[in-house]
Amino acid sequence: MSRRYGTTSTFVAPPVAPPPPPPAPVEIEVAELIPETAERLGGYTDHRRSWMDRLKTGLSKTSSNLSLLFVGAKIDEYLYEELEAALLMSDAGMDATQFLLDALRLKVKQDKLLDAAAVKVALKGLMIDMLRPLEKPLELGRHEPLVMMISGVNGAGKTTTIGKLAKHMQAHHQSVLLAAGDTFRAAAREQLMVWGQRNGIIVVSQASGDPAAVAFDAVQSGKARSVDVVMVDTAGRLPTQLHLMEELKKIKRVIGKGMDGAPHETLLVIDGNTGQNALTQVKAFDDALGLTGLVITKLDGTAKGGVLAAIARARPVPVYFIGVGEKIEDLQPFNATEFVEALLG
Numbered sequence: 183m184s185r186r187y188g189t190t191s192t193f194v195a196p197p198v199a200p201p202p203p204p205p206a207p208v209e210i211e212v213a214e215l216i217p218e219t220a221e222r223l224g225g226y227t228d229h230r231r232s233w234m235d236r237l238k239t240g241l242s243k244t245s246s247n248l249s250l251l252f253v254g255a256k257i258d259e260y261l262y263e264e265l266e267a268a269l270l271m272s273d274a275g276m277d278a279t280q281f282l283l284d285a286l287r288l289k290v291k292q293d294k295l296l297d298a299a300a301v302k303v304a305l306k307g308l309m310i311d312m313l314r315p316l317e318k319p320l321e322l323g324r325h326e327p328l329v330m331m332i333s334g335v336n337g338a339g340k341t342t343t344i345g346k347l348a349k350h351m352q353a354h355h356q357s358v359l360l361a362a363g364d365t366f367r368a369a370a371r372e373q374l375m376v377w378g379q380r381n382g383i384i385v386v387s388q389a390s391g392d393p394a395a396v397a398f399d400a401v402q403s404g405k406a407r408s409v410d411v412v413m414v415d416t417a418g419r420l421p422t423q424l425h426l427m428e429e430l431k432k433i434k435r436v437i438g439k440g441m442d443g444a445p446h447e448t449l450l451v452i453d454g455n456t457g458q459n460a461l462t463q464v465k466a467f468d469d470a471l472g473l474t475g476l477v478i479t480k481l482d483g484t485a486k487g488g489v490l491a492a493i494a495r496a497r498p499v500p501v502y503f504i505g506v507g508e509k510i511e512d513l514q515p516f517n518a519t520e521f522v523e524a525l526l527g
C-alpha cells in the first residue's frame with residue numbers, strides 16, 4: 183500500500199519501537215553524518231510547531247528584508263519599489279518579482295486595500311499560489327524497493343540529506359539500503375558506511391569505484407533483501423562538467439537495468455545559498471536526468487530563500503524537502519503555506 187511521506191498527517195511518526203542496541207564500536211574515526219539530538223530521541227511531539235519555529239528562525243535572513251517593509255508603511259509607489267528590491271535581493275528573480283508585483287497592484291486596486299497589513303496578507307496569498315505547484319509529498323511504498331537517485335553539485339548536502347531521509351524513513355517503518363555511489367571521495371564512502379553501521383542501515387559500497395556498478399549492486403541487493411527504499415548517493419559535480427553529467431546519465435540507465443522503471447525518484451539536492459544559480463542547476467540536471475524532485479538545503483544560512491519563487495516560475499520541479507539546519511529534524515517536507523508564513527510572518 184502506498185503511503186504519502188510529506189503530508190502533515192503522515193509525517194508525524196507514530197511511536198516506534200526502541201532502536202536495536204548499537205553495533206560494536208568501529209575503528210575508523212569519522213565525523214557524524216548527522217548530529218544526534220535530544221529532541222530527536224524525545225520523539226515527534228509538537229512536531230509541526232517546533233518545525234515552524236525552526237523554519238522561521240532558519241528563514242530569518244530572507245524574511246527580515248521582506249516583512250519589515252510593511253511595518254507602518256503607506257501604500258504608495260515607494261512601497262512597491264521597496265518590495266521589488268527586497269524580492270530581487272532574495273533571489274526571486276526578475277520574472278517572479280514582476281509577476282508578484284503586477285498581481286499585487288491589481289489585487290490592491292480590486293479589493294480596495296487601504297493599509298499595509300492587508301497588502302501583506304494579499305502578498306502572502308499570491309506567494310502561496312505561486313509556490314503551491316512545488317508542493318508534492320514523496321510517496322513511499324509504490325515499488326519494492328522504491329529506488330531513489332540523488333545528485334547535486336559538490337557540497338550541496340547530498341550525503342547528509344540521504345542520512346536524514348534514511349532516519350525519517352526508518353521512523354516511518356521503512357527499511358532502507360544505501361548505495362555509496364560517491365566513489366570519487368573515499369572519505370564520503372567511509373562516512374556513509376560507518377554511519378550505516380551505527381544506524382542499522384545496509385550500505386553497499388565498492389573500494390574501486392564505478393558508481394554505476396555500485397548503484398546496480400545496490401538495486402540487486404535491495405530487491406534480494408526486500409527492502410522498502412534504496413537510495414543511491416552520487417559524487418558532486420557541476421553541470422558544466424559534461425563528462426560527469428554523462429556519467430550521471432549512465433548511472434541512471436544502469437539503475438534501470440537493475441530494475442524496470444527505476445530510479446523511481448531522481449532528486450537534485452541544491453544548496454539554498456546558491457540563489458539564482460540554483461535555477462541554472464535545476465535546468466541543467468533536469469535536462470540531463472529528468473528530475474522528479476528537489477531538496478533545497480541550507481536555507482538557514484542565506485538571504486536568498488526567494489529562489490523557490492524563481493524555480494516555481496521557470497522550472498517547477500517539485501520541492502520534496504527543505505533544510506534549515508544540520509539536525510535530522512531540520513529537514514522537512516516543503517509546504518508552501520508554512521514557507522510563506524515563516525517568510526512573511
Ligand SMILES: Nc1nc2c(ncn2[C@@H]2O[C@H](COP(=O)(O)OP(=O)(O)OP(=O)(O)O)[C@@H](O)[C@H]2O)c(=O)[nH]1
Binds near residue numbers: 338341342506508
Ligand atoms: N546549515 C546547514 N548545513 C547543512 C544543511 N544541509 C547540509 N548541511 C551541511 O553541509 C555540509 C555538506 O554536506 P554534504 O552532505 O557532505 O554534501 P555533499 O553534497 O554530499 O558533498 P560532496 O560529497 O562533496 O559532493 C555538511 O557540513 C552538512 O552538515 C542545512 O540545511 N543547513
